[in-house]
Amino acid sequence: MCNQTVCLVQAALEREGITTVSISLLREVTAQLKPPRAMWVPFPMGFPLGEPNNPDLQHQIIAAALRLLERNDVPVLENFKVIEPGTTNLHE
């Protein structure tokens, strides 16, 4: 239900002119709610930014999500892919 709550608050913010992006833990839910911009992450419920006390991973996820802010071909629902060490293509 958290995913639905996020989407509904997100919609209220967009109606006030605030540009938003959200993290999704349940793709099935977000795909039905259709918020303007969301990024699904392959982590368990309770772990939207990957791991506790792992700032590098948290920053990777945030950076990938913030990149979606420029997208206006809404609704955008992308997948986050964990970066393998040594690769240069950070976010697909």
Added chain:
Amino acid sequence: MATYSDLSLHVRLFLKGYPFSRYAIEPGLCAKLSKPLNQSRVALVTTAGLRTPDQQGFDHSNKKGDSTFREIPTAIASQTLIESHRSYAFDHLGLAADTNLAFPLDRFRELETRGVIGQLNHRHFSFMGSIVGPGKLMEETAPQVARMLREDGVDVAFLTPV
């Protein structure tokens, strides 16, 4: 990884039967970025049920869910935040170890220092997800938060579930 198949049977059946599409957001809703991110004022919104030590906890008894919110000041030390989400559908140990996991205040402070974002707003908002009957959320509390953030001059919001 969280997909329906990873959840307990009880949670899965509930989600399968819940009319999510009834609450689908109107097509085309899109607030375009009005300025570059490095000049934008940013706020965070989480549904992790976080609160400050001096705020009242969320109501766990309301079957429809608690649609209220807590205002989290930017100046707070993130490790003092208290998680009081009622859901049994997730492992609470992650958030107990690091609230940045679902409310990345320290990460966004770092982004502000690095100049990736313009400014972090002076306040952010925390809801407790698990809102099965979202009428009050949609009609009252979410629009109220949106108005407050607009009045703060916020350009961008980053939202995280738990």
